Amino acid sequence: MSQSELRENAFAILEKAKDLMLDLYKRRPHIGPFESKRVAFVGDTHGAFEEVTKFVLGAVSKEVDLIVFLGDYVDREPPNGLENLLAILKVFADSKGEKVVFIRGNHESPLTNYYYGFYDEVTVKLGGGAYEKFKEFFSLMPISAEVNGWFVVHGGLPGLPDQEGKMELAIRRPSEINEKVSLPDENPDNPIALQLLWNDPREMKEYDFLPNMRGDGIYYFGVKPTEEFLKGDNLKGIIRGHEVANGVRVLMEGKVINVFSSVYHGESAGVLILEGNEPKEVILINPNGDVLRLPYGQVQGY
Amino acid sequence: MATNRYEGSTGHKIFYVVILTPGVPWKCPVCGYENPDDAEYCLKCGTSRQSVSHIQQASVNPPQEAVGQAETQVEQQQVTVQEAPQPQAVSAPPVPQAEPTPSQPQAVEVQQGSQAAKGKYYLQFIQTPAHQLNNIKVPLDFETFTNISVGRSPENVIVVPDPEVSRRHAVLSLENGELYIEDLNSTNGTYVYDGKLFQPVKGKQKLNLPAVVKLGNQTVVKLSRE
Numbered sequence: 001m002s003q004s005e006l007r008e009n010a011f012a013i014l015e016k017a018k019d020l021m022l023d024l025y026k027r028r029p030h031i032g033p034f035e036s037k038r039v040a041f042v043g044d045t046h047g048a049f050e051e052v053t054k055f056v057l058g059a060v061s062k063e064v065d066l067i068v069f070l071g072d073y074v075d076r077e078p079p080n081g082l083e084n085l086l087a088i089l090k091v092f093a094d095s096k097g098e099k100v101v102f103i104r105g106n107h108e109s110p111l112t113n114y115y116y117g118f119y120d121e122v123t124v125k126l127g128g129g130a131y132e133k134f135k136e137f138f139s140l141m142p143i144s145a146e147v148n149g150w151f152v153v154h155g156g157l158p159g160l161p162d163q164e165g166k167m168e169l170a171i172r173r174p175s176e177i178n179e180k181v182s183l184p185d186e187n188p189d190n191p192i193a194l195q196l197l198w199n200d201p202r203e204m205k206e207y208d209f210l211p212n213m214r215g216d217g218i219y220y221f222g223v224k225p226t227e228e229f230l231k232g233d234n235l236k237g238i239i240r241g242h243e244v245a246n247g248v249r250v251l252m253e254g255k256v257i258n259v260f261s262s263v264y265h266g267e268s269a270g271v272l273i274l275e276g277n278e279p280k281e282v283i284l285i286n287p288n289g290d291v292l293r294l295p296y297g298q299v300q301g302y
Numbered sequence: 303m304a305t306n307r308y309e310g311s312t313g314h315k316i317f318y319v320v321i322l323t324p325g326v327p328w329k330c331p332v333c334g335y336e337n338p339d340d341a342e343y344c345l346k347c348g349t350s351r352q353s354v355s356h357i358q359q360a361s362v363n364p365p366q367e368a369v370g371q372a373e374t375q376v377e378q379q380q381v382t383v384q385e386a387p388q389p390q391a392v393s394a395p396p397v398p399q400a401e402p403t404p405s406q407p408q409a410v411e412v413q414q415g416s417q418a419a420k421g422k423y424y425l426q427f428i429q430t431p432a433h434q435l436n437n438i439k440v441p442l443d444f445e446t447f448t449n450i451s452v453g454r455s456p457e458n459v460i461v462v463p464d465p466e467v468s469r470r471h472a473v474l475s476l477e478n479g480e481l482y483i484e485d486l487n488s489t490n491g492t493y494v495y496d497g498k499l500f501q502p503v504k505g506k507q508k509l510n511l512p513a514v515v516k517l518g519n520q521t522v523v524k525l526s527r528e
Contacts, residue, residue, distance in 0.1 A: 165498065202428050203437045204524060206512040210495065213429050213520055220428060244433045251437060 007126040010086055011133060017089035018137055024097050025142055027184075029193065030177035032146035034101060036066035039148055040283075041272040043241030043259035044072035044105060049084035052261050052269045052285055057091055060271060060283065061099065067091075068147055070241035070259060071105020071154035071197070075116035077264040082118075082125055085134075104141035105154040105241065106197040111187050139184035143196050146174055149236045149277040156240060156256075157221045157229055158195030159209040167209035169225040170195070173232035191217060200243055201226065201256045223252055230255060236277050247284045248272055248299050254279075263287060272296075342448055421528050423481060425460060425474075428514065428522040432463045442474060442525075450474040452517065453486075466490045466518030472503075474525070481509045481525060490518035 001009070025031045040060050045052050061067060069088055074081030092100040106112060113119045113131070122131045144153040151174055159167040170192050171177055181193045188194050198214060204222040212218040230237065237255040245260040247270025257279060261269040266287055273281040279296040286292060327336045423442040427435040440460060442450055451458040455469035462471070468488035475482045484506040485492035493500035494507065495514035509515070512526040 203439075204426070204428070206524070206526060207514070210428065210514060210522070211500075213522060243436075246434075 003125070003127055007130060010082065010126055010130070013086050013090050013093065014133055014137055016093040018140065020093050020097055021140065021142075027140065027182070028178050029143040029181040029183055030145065030174050031101070031103075031142040032152075033149075034066065034068075034145065034147045036064075036148065037276065038064045038280075039066045039068060039274045040064040041068045041070060041147075041152070041239050041257075041259050041274065043070045043245075043261040043270065044107075045069075045084055045269075046072055046076040046107070046262040046264055047074060047078050047081040047084050048261070048263045048269060049080040049087060050078070051263045051289070052271075053084050053087055055285065055291075056261075056271060057087060061091075064273065066098075066147070067100050068145065068152060068239075069100065069102040070152065070239070071103050072107040072241060072262075073102075073105070074118035074121070075107040075112055076262070077117075079117055079121050081121055101145055101147065102141070103145055103152060103154060104138060104143050104197065108138035108141055109187055109197075110135055135186065136184070139186045139188075141183075143181065143188075143193055144174060144177055146233075146235070147239075148274055149234075150274070151230070151235050151238045153196050153238065153240050155195065155197045155242045156199035156201050156238070157225050158192045158199060159219055159221060159225065160191065167219065169208070169228055172229065174235075175233075195219060198242075201238070201240070201251055201258075203251060223255075226252055226255055239272065245270070248282045250299060261285075268292075423476070423511075423525070423527050426524040426526070428524055430462060430464050430521045435463075442476075444476040448475065453488075462517060462521055464518060464521045466520050468518075471517050472515075481511060481513075481527075482506055483509055483515060488518070492517055 040056065042052070042056055056067060073085040073088060088100060088102055092102060107116065107118070110119075113135075118134075119131050122134060144151065146152065158170040160170040162168050171180065177192065177196070181188075181190050181196075185193050188197070194217060198212070198218040200212060200214075200220050202210070202220040202222055204210070204220070205224065207220075207222050208225050209219040209221055212220050226238065229235075237252075237257065239257050239259065241259055241261070243249075243258055243260065244265045244267075245258050247260060247268040249258040249260075250256070251258060257272060259270050259272050261271060263269055263285075268284040268286050271283040271285075272279060273283065273296075281296055282294045282299050284292040284294065327338055329336055423444065424439050425442055426439040427437065429436060444450070447459050450460060451470060451473050452460045452462060452467075453469050453471040454462060454464065454467045458470065466489075468486070468490070470486050471488040472486055472492045473484045475484070483492065483494070483503060485503045492503040493516040494503055494509065495501075495516070500516045503515075509525055512524060514522060514524050516522050
């Protein structure tokens, strides 16, 4: 395909996905609740189209009713962010959103794309100015979802300072995200949206929020805000990506499940399978391509 | 001599010294345990060896020189008793300025007792470049290691695999039931979280637990007692 054909093809998928996204989600940053019998959760793929996404959209897709992608489709290595993102959006569009749910990661943003490679990748593959279309799409992507009783987000729970400057939980239940965040938001600049994409959970009881080494305005959130938030709507837990793990890592006695599905870190890519609201199984794709399936019980503290 | 001896030596060397040079044992004034000569703190209850001499001072010379220096003297007394809440010290001749002093030793004793019941000290990795370590909790065994060194080099008691952490970055020590941190002139610094910001540690500093400490710019640990 010539560059102009590639460009046309990519823009067509992007437009179709955007129209459907706006039609289904009405620019709401929090989407759902979705209920599906058997669901696969895929964490950060970062361009691992050949290694992970192709397998998930192919073999795994046949045994599940819904695939939820937790963000971070582009940037880093291997540099196939474009193919990776478009493959996911194509299945989303073709299935009218029945087969695929995707949310935004911190790498669907100009904050990272200029530095971590996606801007260059798109400019080389599709020509100058192409990135603008993606940037606009990213700014409209949903930021969180509720799936089978779980809160699904790329990063984690946000905090804001109270009158005395002490950080406290900024949202008590998922629906508050739709009241406090509005789309489009390019970077995003809304602190709640930014933290939903960037924050990290930590097994700490003494602190609700601590400044995160990732940068200003980003925090680690502890056990108390997690329990408080989950209580609001009686949710099972949080399924998130964002942090490197050997596939899947379980935190806070199962209240937080971290799924990481890329290959650049040299460890396994993980896919979490839920049956109803119970985590059932983990599929690990080893760096050498072998696929290993483990009952969920075996990955506690993995 | 006491503190310097352990600096630059490994945990193994500590045992080495114990075995080869038993020296003159000393009896802990608090719990009565017979400690080897080179133990600066009681191996059983953690009392500083130096408090032996403090107690003697406290009981042998009642604060005659206190006249006109009431405030500082009271402070000194508190420190002394805290280090060695021993019946001897408490029953020593009453202090001339009989203000709040009699009740204070008791309060201190109770506090120490409850601290002992509060359990062990822990270091938890909040953030390191080695993601496997994040959230991992390590007990700080001050009975085995009087000074717990933290750094990038494998000779440390706690090894932090972070290129921004110095080979020998900081030392944690327990003195009279208080946890101290000392920055060993590390390249990228040691910082303690004050609730809003990370404040640089200069030299040796007491930690109020729980405490959050940053080593360099990529590693954060939480210190607690549970």
